[in-house]
Amino acid sequence: MNDVLIRRMTAEDAEAVWRIETATFPTPWSLRDFEHEMNDNPCARYLVAEKDGQIIGFAGIHIILDEGHITNIAVTREERGQGIGRALTAALMQYAANLGVQYVTLEVRENNEPAKNLYRSLGFLKVGVRKKYYENQTDAFIMVTDKMPPPDPDFTEAETVFEEDQNNI
């Protein structure tokens, strides 16, 4: 983990992130989806884990007022089991807390033990089930936590995106 950098994702990272996504999930998001997240979605915040200049994991959240919804988290198969998923998720929670998020929700496959363990260890509780939510009819557990880390008082975002669009609303 010492040689892993966790940083904000940029549009230039979209292809590398999409490659991990397609290698991980049966119905992956498209490259266009990730480009949209980076360029057009003011609610989206994503982090990547980088090692030796390569993207080896990513995690994303949509933020609406005080609610955060985790969209996707994945680590390349070769790099799993070394604390990278936990570090990404914890960093995402801190980022969200810094932006005023009070609670975070997510969906996880009911049989995804690694992910459920990770989320439980970060304070998430199962609060419901979406029946046959996934493509293969697997149920999704809805999980939520309000155990947010304290916001960093010195936090500032590197850039305030989409501010110029506010006049068009």
Ligand SMILES: CC(C)(COP(=O)(O)OP(=O)(O)OC[C@H]1O[C@@H](n2cnc3c(N)ncnc32)[C@H](O)[C@@H]1OP(=O)(O)O)[C@@H](O)C(=O)NCCC(=O)NCCS
């Ligand atoms: C879920 C995922 C992101 C975890 O990433 P990771 O880097 O392997 O996880 P970490 O090494 O940081 O482990 C964090 C915790 O996850 C749980 N975990 C990780 N691998 C596990 C495994 N094989 N079996 C059971 N629990 C596991 C443990 O609670 C672990 O904490 P511990 O090490 O203190 O026991 C990774 O397995 C992955 O990319 N899976 C495929 C994509 C996915 O399922 N994403 C979640 C969609 S909701």
